[in-house]
Structures are given as C-alpha cells and as structure tokens.
Amino acid sequence: MSNVAVVTGAASGMGRACAERFLAEGYSVAALDLTAATIDGALAVTADITDPADVAAAIERTVAELGPLKAVVNAAGVYPPTTLETASTELYRRVFDVNVLGTVLVTQAAAPHLVDGAAVVNFASIDAFVPSPGQLLYCASKAAVVALTRSLALELAPRVRVNALAPGWVDTPGNKATGRMEAALAEVPLGRAATPEEMADLVWFLAGGGGAAYVTGETLTATGGSAFR
Numbered sequence: 001m002s003n004v005a006v007v008t009g010a011a012s013g014m015g016r017a018c019a020e021r022f023l024a025e026g027y028s029v030a031a032l033d034l035t036a037a038t039i040d041g042a043l044a045v046t047a048d049i050t051d052p053a054d055v056a057a058a059i060e061r062t063v064a065e066l067g068p069l070k071a072v073v074n075a076a077g078v079y080p081p082t083t084l085e086t087a088s089t090e091l092y093r094r095v096f097d098v099n100v101l102g103t104v105l106v107t108q109a110a111a112p113h114l115v116d117g118a119a120v121v122n123f124a125s126i127d128a129f130v131p132s133p134g135q136l137l138y139c140a141s142k143a144a145v146v147a148l149t150r151s152l153a154l155e156l157a158p159r160v161r162v163n164a165l166a167p168g169w170v171d172t173p174g175n176k177a178t179g180r181m182e183a184a185l186a187e188v189p190l191g192r193a194a195t196p197e198e199m200a201d202l203v204w205f206l207a208g209g210g211g212a213a214y215v216t217g218e219t220l221t222a223t224g225g226s227a228f229r
C-alpha cells in the first residue's frame with residue numbers, strides 16, 4: 001500500500017503543485033478544496049476547511065478510500081487586503097477561519113490517522129515576519145500559523161513532525177489576481193517570483209523527502225532574498 005497525503009487548497013497554486021509532487025513521489029493523494037481539484041491520479045475531495053463536519057467527513061473518506069496518512073499539507077489560504085481602515089469582523093473571521101482555524105481543524109481530524117513518522121506541513125508566509133503593507137489581518141493570521149506549528153510540533157512529537165513554509169512572492173493564480181505582484185518583484189533580489197513547483201520541492205523536503213528527519217516546529221522562509229533587505 002502506498003503512502004497517503006492530504007493536501008488542502010489543491011485546486012490551485014501551491015496546493016496543486018504539492019499534490020502533483022506527492023503523486024510524482026508515488027503517494028496516493030487526497031486533493032481537498034472548496035471546488036473539485038481535477039488532478040490526474042488524485043482523489044478529489046470537496047470540503048470547506050472551516051467547517052468541522054466537512055473536514056471530518058473529508059478525512060474519513062480519505063482514510064477509507066486511500067488508507068492511513070503519511071503527510072498533511074495545509075496549503076489552503078486566503079489573502080484579501082486589509083488595513084486598519086478596511087478591517088471588519090467579517091474579514092477577520094474569513095481570514096482567521098481559513099488560515100488558522102482551517103489548519104487546526106484539518107490537523108485535528110487527521111491526527112488520529114497519522115502513521116508513525118508522518119509529517120504535517122503548514123503554509124505560513126514571509127508576511128508573518130516582515131509585514132506587507134495592506135495585509136493587516138493576513139500577516140497576523142500567518143504569525144498564528146507559525147505559533148501553531150511550534151505548538152503542534154510539541155503535541156505530536158515524537159511520532160509526527162510539524163513544520164511550516166513561509167514563501168515570499170509566488171506566481172500563483174490567487175496571487176496574480178491581487179494585481180500587486182508585478183510591482184513587488186522589482187524589490188526581490190532574485191528578480192522573480194517563485195514557481196509553485198519550487199515551493200512544492202521545499203514542502204516535500206519538510207515532509208521528509210530527504211534530510212528533514214530532525215526538523216520539527218520550524219518555519220522555513222523562501223523569499224528570493226526579499227526578507228533580509
């Protein structure tokens with residue numbers, strides 16, 4: 001029986017790239033998203049990660065159809081712009097429900113099904129450490145993901161490792177839609193956005209694909225040099 005990975009946000013961007021990478025490594029993959037993720041060879045599981053009943057059903061279905069879990073990748077996320085002026089209770093709930101609560105609910109539902117030596121990889125952002133202007137609530141939500149990653153690493157050790165990836169600018173459909181990427185790239189020392197596949201390489205590394213067996217509770221930044229300028 002092959003190893004099994006659950007990847008959230010798998011219909012787009014880095015979630016999709018991660019699902020494809022785990023498939024290429026011989027995993028069976030549950031591609032979980034709000035909308036059906038059409039990825040050859042993956043089990044498309046439609047679920048809203050902010051809804052506990054939906055998440056529980058999605059994980060139960062995955063385990064029933066594919067088997068116990070070796071990896072969970074929490075890639076689903078939203079990044080609507082917010083400032084002190086535009087922030088609202090509704091926007092706060094949306095950003096924190098998807099980015100923070102969703103990560104908790106998926107990991108909570110998956111935990112009893114994780115095999116020894118399994119790994120969880122969360123998506124933080126460089127915005128957790130170096131805020132982007134106009135991303136008030138998003139930055140806070142991703143800082144929460146960094147903190148969650150450390151706490152979950154403690155809770156699940158020694159059986160399961162939990163790490164996070166904090167990308168800078170990545171060329172994804174969601175990011176393109178913000179209209180902010182082109183201007184921001186002028187400030188990136190490597191002179192370009194990352195590809196989703198480059199970020200999937202790092203997720204694969206953190207999940208244990210090679211060399212990360214003693215790494216847990218960490219957040220790996222990958223920003224093309226923009227974080228230290």
Ligand SMILES: NC(=O)c1ccc[n+]([C@@H]2O[C@H](COP(=O)([O-])OP(=O)(O)OC[C@H]3O[C@@H](n4cnc5c(N)ncnc54)[C@H](O)[C@@H]3O)[C@@H](O)[C@H]2O)c1
Pocket residue numbers: 008009010011012013014015032033034035047048049050074075076077078079098102123124125126166167168169170171172173174175
């Ligand atoms: N793109 C970037 O430059 C960048 C940089 C740093 C961090 N990130 C983070 O990386 C992750 C992936 O970003 P991306 O740009 O690839 O995303 P994207 O916008 O291209 O895709 C996000 C996916 O998440 C899904 N999703 C949203 N809400 C959901 C919900 N409630 N339940 C299930 N699925 C839901 C969407 O349907 C979509 O398919 C996010 O957590 C994002 O915050 C992105």
